[in-house]
Amino acid sequence: MPYIPHTETEVSEMLAAIGISSIEELFDEIPAALRVGRLDELPAGLNEMEISHLMQGRAALDAADSCFLGAGAYDHHIPAAVWEIVGRGEFYSAYTPYQAEASQGTLQLIYEYQSMMTALTAMDAANASLYDGASALAEAVLMAVRLNRKSASRRVLFPTTVHPRYRQVVQSLVGNQGIKLVDLPYDESGRTDPASLAYGDSDCAALVISQPNFFGALEEVDELTDRAHASGLLVIAVVNPVSLALLKPPGEWGERGADIVCGEGQSLGVPLSSGGPYFGFMACRQAHVRQMPGRIVGRTEDLDGKRGFTLTLQAREQHIRRSKATSNICTNQGLMVTAATISMAILGAEGLAAKATACHANATALKTALTALDGVETVFETPFFHEFVIRLAAPVAEILPALAGQNIIAGLNLGNYYPELNDCLLVCATEKRTADEIDAYARSLKQLL
Amino acid sequence: MVLIFERSSAGRHNRSQLAHGDGVAAPLPERFLRKAPPALPEVSELQAVRHYTRLSQKNFSVDTHFYPLGSCTMKYNPRICNTLASLPGFAGRHPLAPASHSQGVLACLYELQEYLKEITGMAAVTLAPMAGAQGEFAGVAMIRAYHEERGDFGRREILIPDAAHGTNPASAVMCGYKVTEIPTAADGDLDLDALAAVVGPQTAGIMLTNPSTLGVFERQIVKIAKLIHDAGGLLYYDGANLNALLGKVRPGDMGFDVVHINVHKTFASPHGGGGPGAGPVGVSERLQPFLPVPLASYDGVSYEWENEDQHPQSIGRLSAFGGNIGVLLRTYIYARVLGREGLSRVAEYAALNAGYLATRLREAGFTLAYPERRASHEFILTMKKEAREHGATAMDFAKRLLDYGYHAPTTYFPMLVPECLLIEPTETESKAELDGFVDAMVKIAGEARDRIQYLKGAPYEQPVRRLDDVRAARKLDLAWKPDSEAG
Secondary structure: OOOOOOOHHHHHHHHHHHOOOOHHHHHOOOOHHHEOOOOOOOOOOOOHHHHHHHHHHHHHHHOOOEEOOOOOOOOOOOOHHHHHHHOOHHHHOOOOOOOHHHEHHHHHHHHHHHHHHHHHHOOOEEOOOEOOHHHHHHHHHHHHHHHOOOOOOOEEEEEOOOOHHHHHHHHHHHHHHOOEEEEEOEOOOOOEOHHHHHOOHHHOOEEEEEEOOOOOEOOOHHHHHHHHHHOOOEEEEEEOOOHHHOEOOHHHOOOOOOOEEEEEOHHHOOOOHHHOOOOEEEEEOHHHHHHOOOOOEEEEEEOOOOEEEEEOOHHHOHHHHHHHOOOOOOOOOHHHHHHHHHHHHHHHHHHHHHHHHHHHHHHHHHHHHHHOOOOEEEOOOOOEOOEEEEEEOOOHHHHHHHHHHOOEEOOEEHHHOOHHHOOEEEEEOOOOOOHHHHHHHHHHHHHHO | OOOHHHHOOOOOOOHHHOOOOOOOOOOOOHHHEOOOOOOOOOOOHHHHHHHHHHHHOOEOOOOOOEOOEOOOOOOOOOHHHHHHHOOHHHHOOOOOOOHHHOHHHHHHHHHHHHHHHHHHOOOEEEOOOOOHHHHHHHHHHHHHHHHHHOOOOOOOEEEEEOOOOOHHHHHHHHOOOEEEEEOEOOOOOEOHHHHHHHOOOOEEEEEEEOOOOOOOOOOOHHHHHHHHHHOOOEEEEEEOOHHHOOOOEOHHHHOOOEEEEOHHHHOOOOOOOOOOOOOOEEEOHHHHHHOOEOEEEEOOOOEEEEOOOOOOOOOOEOOOOOOOHHHHHHHHHHHHHHHHHHHHHHHHHHHHHHHHHHHHHHHOOOEEOOOOOOOOOOEEEEOHHHHHHHOOOHHHHHHHHHHOOEOOOEEOOOOOOOOEEEEOOOOOOOHHHHHHHHHHHHHHHHHHHHOHHHHHOOOOOOOOOOEOHHHHHHOOOOOOOOOOOOO
């Protein structure tokens, strides 16, 4: 039997020690009527070579040459050392660091991660991570509603320029608690017009601002933040961490900065892997830290006064507070955070800024190449980071599979999310896309138009 | 150990990691830009590699130590699962890639859904939840959607045993429910009279773990199911302890309407120092319309994702994409390697190891919390006697075990057993490892008798000694700042 070490002799000795004659007797408290015989519908076991053959064949079916699709998951280069270290059994096969003395590796790493995230976002404190960017936003919405006692409102302003899948997830996760998401439409620049915040918004607890937004465009974050604060709203920032090497951190937006920051951490060193596992990050002001959900690591001392690290403020969490916890979350995406931390250490601020700048440069080159074609036009004339929207003179639903046939993952059909943009494509170029790939994309698209 | 920030020197470059784009971009307007670079460490690649390799060596893990952490199922995480789930075709696939570039991964996910249906005895399975707690949320949200769909808005309450995992009540509250606790009887089963007294038209459902967190099989499960169903409520199965029953009993046959599975426990995907996991959910037919999306489907020719269009009554989405697919691939690989024979042996050897270890510890003089009951895949020791006679608490035993090279069992959970150690050896440990653990416990019991002050100072051989948790919470230090004091 795979992975079971017992010899027949040992089994006999163990049964004798227990004082029974067969393994079956170990299940004698279970009513006989409930017992199943065998798992007949399951296949027989495979050895390591057989499963390798099967999986290699399947993985090959999904491989693509070049990916110009972003929409919340980005194809970045990951330093080779990152997953070599993450794969070490001491990280890979450890549990949550509840026994602090035997988990200082994971605990110090999380403390370093929290420090890096506060530096990137210009906030005071970060948690040890949540499941993904979308669920992190749901937790941020719940946190903002808890925090904004002045408004006591259960409504949150939610621009349509926030990732539409994030909106769906937030709705699923907070809807049962009577929280309402109020739409803020986008303007002709593909952004949230700060002036649209004027209407009776003090009736809401918070405003969500995505930078860059789902269309890749840069929102006027300073003005949005100040207007929200003037109306008594908290500001929840949803940001791309790679872009923060270049863009103004949310802690510095407007006069007072954002109140809660969250987002998807995948771009910091986690492979695309079909959408998960990724990790969601969250950061906040020191004054709000007791309302932040998820695990948090703090620095302390041991009996000899030596520096050490431990999980702290656990009275916020479900294993202590049960029904009164800030969230039901137990997990942090520890292994993904391990990758992000090592990745940020190796890149440093300089490496991360070079990556962000290269993304912006490649996306600019891609935009120039694509919009030079007849039948392609820019939709929003707005500064962007590494993603933008184009309109095609041919049906997007036919163009995308045709390009996929040439192994080019060409972008996202925006019509599936915004009916008014049914002839539009959201495209992205990271630092990994070469001039040749951009050229090949433009040439292939030209032939289809 | 020093922090990575303390290894940093301004002006150090990692040139091999500097990206350069192929275009020249016009600079972005000043108002969007960052004024000063973030305070990330400036270290060489070797410094980073050495720092994090050394940090890893300060961890206990399944790969390095016996890790009998109750309720956590710290079994071996087969390396082949990691190797194959990380193949470039899987690792590089974009979550929104077209159907033409999705057939490999979807075939695995569809088959995994089918296997989990068979294993749990449920009508349908979703792989969408990203963790056990999210599976709980999804399950309870479906229970609510089911009642409300029938126009039944009066069911405002979820029943939960007092021994349950903390996620159960927290998940019920996130779904807008009030929680009522049900006490446990002296024999470890649920107090059936107390349950009967509170079940009624306000009951939306009950959340149960079986075997319970007390490490024993709930023998009245059929009666409980009837009681709840007769009152119009539904039964939720917390799959945290499924390793005890895999291939022996199916939650669907016990009468459960919804089940979540912690694949990072029962199906050997790694715990990763706190995550990621995944929490697939199985449901009976009446809850099927409400399953979260997406769902993998197969029409006999090709595979595709089904979404809200095919499932208009769905409780919605739980993640931006399709859940923790990399974890689910590891689950699929594990299930294929074990196959029907291997999977049905999991519970057998998990129970054999637990039964043997419980017997040996009892014979060595330790007190089982439920000596008259059969241990499932785990069992509880109470150190009440050692605490009373010598002042040696469950925590003292836990900390000293680290020095003997064993990770501590779960301590002080479930809370209703005083001074408890919840011990789960799992099926992948050998008899020799279990015997070694018993020897260590016996030695520590001797120290409790003879050198109690020494024992209370443990651990001695770890990177740090006992940490000051009170200081951590009172003098909050959650991030290194450039102006932090040195050392």
